[in-house]
Amino acid sequence: MRVGVIGGGQLAWMMAPEATKLGISLLVQTPSTEDPAAAVTETVLAPLRDAKATAELAARCDAITFENEFVDLDALGELEKQGVIFAPSLSVLAPLLDKYHQRCYLRDIGLPVPEFISWFGDEQSSFLGKWPLVVKARRHGYDGRGTEVVHNMTELMAVWQRWGRVPVLLEEFIPFERELAVMAARSRGGEIAIYPVVETQQENQVCRRVLVPAAIDPKVAAECETIARQLLQPQSGPAVVGIFGIELFLTDRGQLLVNEIAPRTHNSGHFTIDACEISQFQMQLRAVCDLPLGQTTLKSPGAVMVNLLGYEHSRSDYRTKRQQIAAIPGAHLHWYGKAESHPGRKLGHVTVLLESPEFAMDIARKVEYIWYPASES
Missing domain, CATH: 3.40.50.20 (Rossmann fold)
Structure with a gap:
């Protein structure tokens, strides 16, 4: 095929x-x-x-x-x-590409989401008094671009004007306890496969590291899986074919809220290449080709994935740093071969398989100490 x-x-x-x-x-x-x-x-x-x-x-x-x-x-x-x-079909993609439409769709199929409105720059709303707020570009935002937290009307207007005075999504700021993510796939024949729930940690609104599995109550993990199944096979509308990345907030009250959906492979699932029986990338192909989806189980008790982000403008391949990171026991380094580096750009990632998930942050810090200059790590 x-x-x-x-x-x-x-x-x-x-x-x-x-x-x-x-x-x-x-x-x-x-x-x-x-x-x-x-x-x-x-x-x-x-x-x-x-x-x-x-x-x-x-x-x-x-x-x-x-x-x-x-x-x-x-x-x-x-x-x-x-x-x-x-795959996914265009009818599945249609309500997801615009972040406001995506919020409406998720709400309409019964998934829990933060409060939100679409804002055109001039209308008044009681929502505007609930500072701080998160303002998001409705299209083409990624890796922290197109998302800002604003604390008052002056900041909101400045962002809106800087983005070209286009309609934006405004949503309530969620003081979450953890950010979670789960990758889930569905084949043409209706088979569903769901990966372990992970914790994602962001810095400057870009994913810095992923802890596998998330240290959460099994009931919360089960609820994440229920949300994934509801998204892949809603009671009304077309069923999904392919793989989805589902990002969630876990509040300090134990409530789950869906943050965003990516109708494709996702950064939060890169750990699956080395830590799972079948990677998210193979899973996407299996789903598209209607092959048996196979197992999503972990091959080790735990893992941590660290993004290797650009921190300078350069054309370096960072060979020495990559060699040092690859020498960490259990490390699997993936270098994307991009010609240029600039701050925040994803240049590669490393997944380290762990004998115990409790060592995840220690290993992540070790990677980051090698990779980033002292002022950045």
Whole structure:
């Protein structure tokens, strides 16, 4: 089988070896030969929103899946009418790409979400008195971009003006106890696979580390799984085909709230490459191709994944630091091969398998001590 991927970044790059294991040919649509996946797969070189290029991709594939959400649904809809198979389907993607529409959809299928409104910049609302608030760009925000916490009207107006005076999502600020995440997949035949719930830790609104499994009450983990199943197979509307990353808040009162949904593989699931029987990337391909999904069990009692984020403008490959990190017992380092570094850019990640989850933070700090300058670690 031949599977196309819209997007050629590190997610498609990590999918490529999993495709080889399954005997699947992978092709990607991506704009630059310097994108990670371009070095390891057949490539259609074109912008992600170029529907003519996607038609070329479709002509060479049996199905198309996604590495990101930067797509033109209207243009892809014409291809779907012609018989092109997308997984997830465009009807599944439609309510998820705009963050306000996603919030409405999650609420409407009965999932718990923070209070929210769409704000156009000039209307008054009692919601505006509930400071602090989180303001989010409705489209194209990722890795901390397009999300800010504001404490008063002056700060909100400054963000709104800086973002071009476009409608934004406003939501209540949740003083959470932990941020959690769970990866979940569903095949065409309806089989569902759910990975262990993890704790994600953010700094500057970018994921810094993932602790596996999350140190939470089993009842909370079970509730996360229930939420995942409800998302994958809602009582009304289309069922999902593919893999979803589900981010949640756990409040100090033990309440779970869904933060965001990613209809694809996700940074919070990178640990699965080395710590699980089947990685999230292979799981996505299995779901798209309707193969048996297999096991999501951990291969070690615990693990920690640390993102190796850029902290300077450079073209260095950081070879010495990578060698030091790779020498940590149980470490599995993945370097994305990006040509340039800049602050906050995801350059790679390392997953360390642990004999006990209680050592996760100690190992994470050890990695970060090696990777970041003293002023950053």
